[in-house]
Amino acid sequence: MIAIDEPSLANVLGFMALVSYSITLIPTILRIVFPKTKDTGIPKLLLKHRRIIGIISFLLALVHGLMMIQKRNFDFFDLKTFEIYIQGITTLIIFTLLAITSNNWSVKKLKKNWKKLHKLTYLAMFVLTWHIWDKMSGHWTYLTPISIGIMMGIIALFALRLRIEHQGKQQISEPKLTPAKLPTKITK
Template sequence: MDWVARTKLLIFPLCLAPLGFLIQAVLSNTLGPDPANTLTRDLGEWALIFLCAGLAITPLRTITGVNKLIRFRRMIGLFALLYALLHVIAYLAFMLGWQWLTLLEDLYKRPYIIVGAMAVVILVALGITSTKPMMRRLGKNWVKLHKLVYLAASLAVLHFLWLVKSDYTEPVVYGLTILSLLILRVPGFKKALRF
């Protein structure tokens, strides 16, 4: 077993740890006065954290020269998708009680939900096409499609920004992080990263 496989065995449970902590908080009733809102928010934030982590892999690979780091990107991206889907499920189950008419009203009244839904749809498309057979089938179009991850991340930040009511610090930090990771992919910056 090479170091990548061994490292994946360590990273996989670490990526599940936030979900484990949230489940434990639900079972012990320690999510605060509004547990549905806290759970939904925390799942969404973990999706954003994993999105940023996945986007950081390419610049990190450029800086370190360790090309095998790219083999972690799909796993991290799929965890971003997992937390995003759980965020949506928590919203539908605990905030709306599976009331589809209320969802339609929310889509009309709250544009941040439409923006968030667009981000999740993109992540689902990227997740479905992340397998090797799909890479072969899509060919060069696979790379173009997977560049939409930056759009998904930007939409997720906008969703977060519109959602908060007073303190914009966290969504701004995520936004600046994603902008920085996007800038680091510009050819001139990529050359500067190679020492």
């Protein structure tokens, strides 16, 4: 029988960061994968509050990280520490970049680069899944399968979104032949 550990406060905060982060990914996915959800107003509501939810996610992740540093008594001068916690460090760096640029001033200053920078959120999605799987291996809490389930669901919906977008681009680039555009035989 597998023993399930009780989650620490740090794990609960990490879970809350994951849930709020997932909420920031949902509006675009809903709009593309489930277009009828536009009628409900949910994607629009989530888009309206996406930045603040993202900042909340960052703050929860930051406190989660700080609590884990305190709990594990990290040696920041040991390269092994960075090797072991590379996923968490990478995710936190991405979340930090996204949080500090989640404002109108950054959008204006960075212009097209702002969108490119904020696409890092999709990299974070995969690194975060790896982080959860790696760090919780061997000592799962009841939050672990829920976390992995949320991230795998988001990744599956993201992949579906990419497929739908790709198909839409293909349809746009392939000219449709209408009877007026069909080649005709030239007879002499």
